[in-house]
Amino acid sequence: MQTGQAGNVQSLMEAGDFPAAASMLADQLAALDASRPAQNGPTTDAKAATKTSDAKRARIEALYLSAVCARYQNDHATARSFVQKLFDIEPFFGRGFLEEAHICRAEGKAREALSNYQRASEANPAILAAWREQIKILEASDQPGMAAHARGELSYYESLPEAVLRAQALLNEGRLLKAEELVKDFLLGAPRHVDAMLLLADISARVGAYEEAEYLLDSALLFAPDNRRAMKDYVLVMRKQQKFAKSSDMCAKLVALDPEDASALFQQTIEHMQHGQNQAATDGIDALLVREPDNPAFLLLRGHIEKALGRQDTAIAAYQRAISVRNDNGQAFYALANLKTYTFSDDEIIVMKALLDDGRCALDDRIHLNFALAAAYEKTGDTDQAFAHYGEGNRMKKAQSRYTSEVMHEELQRQKEFCTPALFAAQSGKGCPAPDPIFIVGLPRAGSTLIEQILASHSQIDGTLELPNILSLSRSLQNAARKTKAGTYPANLHDLSGEELSAHGQAFIEDTRMHRQGAAFFTDKMPNNFRHIGLVSLILPNAKIIDARRDPMDCCFSGFKQLFAQGQEFTYGLAEMGRYYADYVALMDHWQRTLPGKILHVQHEDVLDDLEAQVRRMLDYLGLAFEPACLDFHNTERAVRTASSSQVRQPLNRKGLGAWRPFEKHLDPLKIALGDHYRPENYSG
Structure with missing residues (x-):
């Protein structure tokens, strides 16, 4: 107009x-x-x-x-x-x-x-x-x-000043650049205006610039240390960066300011869950639901806690209750689908379809509904409808992401370029000698949760979480390199002293202690740590590393179907997924050549074929005696907070093998991107 x-x-x-x-x-x-011009596809012309x-x-x-x-x-x-x-x-x-x-x-x-x-x-x-x-x-x-x-x-x-309120309105109508321009202009005249700083931090967080958001929130809290909005925003940004110690500390401060603040108690309950403090998480959500029994966010968290503890029936009841009090609750519908064991009724499918057709759902709910509806259609055998909704959900996620395969390829190439035999020879004998950590790396949906559950069933091994510490350390080293202009990460690994390597290793041991239960060894099941095996080997030379690998078509298509909370942006497209798999294998080959004998490769299909042989093989590698409990892993009581939490509570089955085949006509982009890793003759049987 x-x-x-x-x-x-x-x-x-x-x-x-x-x-x-x-x-x-x-x-x-x-x-x-x-x-209105005829649209034959997305335009690339800026004007x-x-x-x-x-x-x-x-x-x-x-x-x-x-x-x-x-x-x-x-x-x-x-x-x-x-x-x-x-x-x-x-x-x-x-x-x-x-x-x-x-x-x-x-x-x-x-x-x-x-x-x-x-x-x-x-x-x-x-x-x-x-x-x-x-x-x-x-x-x-x-x-x-x-x-x-x-x-x-x-x-x-x-x-709020008129300019800040206007910027807030623009932001929430999707006009981020205009909102950013308006609030930055305002801050030129009022550089210490806390609410304007919070708004700019929100804009940064929405585009994934979390470090910038953290800086702005740190600055806001410097001027207003008890500003509750700033504190709550800080918790969320720290959690997005997986800086759980910082988010937990800020949650504690929030609750101390007002022990009756339900929103602060809710965030603290999430922290308890993140840290594996299961009883505290359960007590926290119980208390919140007494106060607000129909709060959909509280009900959703109740379901997540019950799911992590393996209590499927009560998880389902909580998710269904969350839907009953807010019927467009996409996260709750997806949580049911993500149980992997739940079958949607015809009426539930009709409701989800109607919600997507209506247009009144928030974007996040629409994303979750697409993935939930895809899973529902897949169970009915309607693979065309299922694939259409998987594709739409991933398209929406991809539109929010700045990930490119080219940038990731270059990042992994730098690991091969700088993490050389010469580096490991020069730094030999340094680092923290602790043998405690067992890193399980690879791609998501490759069987790493199963391996962790097997190992956590051993009396000498604590199962923990997908710990963020190594990824956080790699970012810190990258930021340090930028600030000092002393090269880049991982090039600056050559410049770290023995004292620095040892300190980083010891810090890892101390910072992860909160997740342990007292066993001699513990697992860190962060798949993306495969990108930083060079760093791990330098700071923790006695750590063990297990590479969990799965058939490329099964692994990649399973990743494409999974809506991850964060950190797996390569799964938002079939071509991106295939290129990432190829780059992963190339880097793992480099680590095997550069660090011979350091890494144990465990193939998922081999575990399914002969569980006991693979369990003994893993325990031999770890230097531990065989224990029969590892074969009965599905009976081990522990919280599991990954997409595979339901599967690892059941005996082994082969249901996931070849799950991509009914969708094959849609998967040419994946096959092409996999290159030599997809060989038709391997699938002719």
Whole structure:
């Protein structure tokens, strides 16, 4: 919508001439339709892309104002049709929910109105009208707790300077660059404005620039150390970077500030779960659900805790309850699918399909619903529908990512270039001599959780988590190299002194102690540590390393089907998955040549063929005596927080072998990317 046209429409609406405004808006929508170019695929021309984006925003604004005009003329059916068209273009649009809520309010439907006002605030908390209307309904319906929360949020957003509030609104309507420009301009004149710094940190986090977000939050907390919003944002950013010690410390400070703050207690319960403090996590979620039994986030966390502890029935009940109190809860639907043992009913499939078709779901819910629906269709045997939804879910995730196969290839090439026999010879005899760690590396969905569960069944081995410490250390070394201009990581491994190598190794042992139960050895099942075996071997020369490997087609397609929480961005495309597998094998071949005898390769299919032989082989490599409990791994009681948690609580089975075959007609991009790792003759049987 052109500026002059928008002004004319606004003037007519302010004058109460809604029919004339509606007529002008209809002309504008017709003009936008007429000027819309035929799309034969995504454009790569920057000017064309900008023009298309501007036209989309103009259409959204015209549809929104058309809905407002229709409502003021008491034509609720037409108003709703404009709102639906708006959602078709821009799902989960805050002002769309606001208008739907106003329509419901005009019709006397207070409950539906409240729900839509709440969705408006969820989509865009900078919409002040949504908070104000919520407060009216909540006070009238005697819900003082929720009304108090809404008043607090309204007070906060009303207190923001106009520029910051405008930037917040732009951010939540997906206009990140414009929001960033606005808030940066504001900070030039008010460099210590904490709320503006928090908003800029939020923008950085949304594009994956977590280190920048951390810096901004550190700065904000320097100026306002007890700012609860800054503290909560800090917890989330630290968790995204897997800096769990920092997130845990900040959670403790939050709870100390206000021991009754449910949101702080919720975050602390997540921390307990992350650290394997199972009883504390269970007690925490029990207490929260006593206070708010219908809180969908609390119910979802209850399900996750029960799943990790192997209590499938209670996990299912919690997830289903989360859906019953919020039926578009994509995370809960996906959590059911991710149990791997759950079968969706026909009615549940219909509900998920309708939610995706409706357009009112948040992007994150739409992603989760696509993966859940894909799993549901796969179980029914409808592989075409299943693949379509796996593809759409991955497309949405890929759009949020800056990952490229080329950058990853170069990163892994640098490991081969700088981690040479000469490096290991020069640094021989250094590092921390502790033999405690057993690193299980490889690709996700390659059988590493099974190996960990087998080893954790041994009396001398503690199973822990996918520990972030090595990845965090590698980032620290990279950042240090940038700051000192002393080369790059891993080139700077050549420059580390014996004292530094030993200190890094000892720090790993101490920092991971919180995850252990007192056994002599412990596992670290972070698959991506394969990228840093050179670093591991230098700082912990006596650590053991097991490479968990699986048939490339099964492994890669299983990764493509899995919606990972974070850190596995190469799974968002078949070609990316195949190239990553090829690069992984090439790097593992390098490590085997450079560090002969250091790494034990365990093939998943061999474990399925002869469990006892492979268990004895692994224990021999580790220098441990055979224990029969390792064969009964599915009976071991411990928390497992990976996608394979359900499978490792069952005896071995061969269900996953060849799971890619029903989808074969869709998998040419994967086969091509795998190159020599895909040989048709290997699959002719």
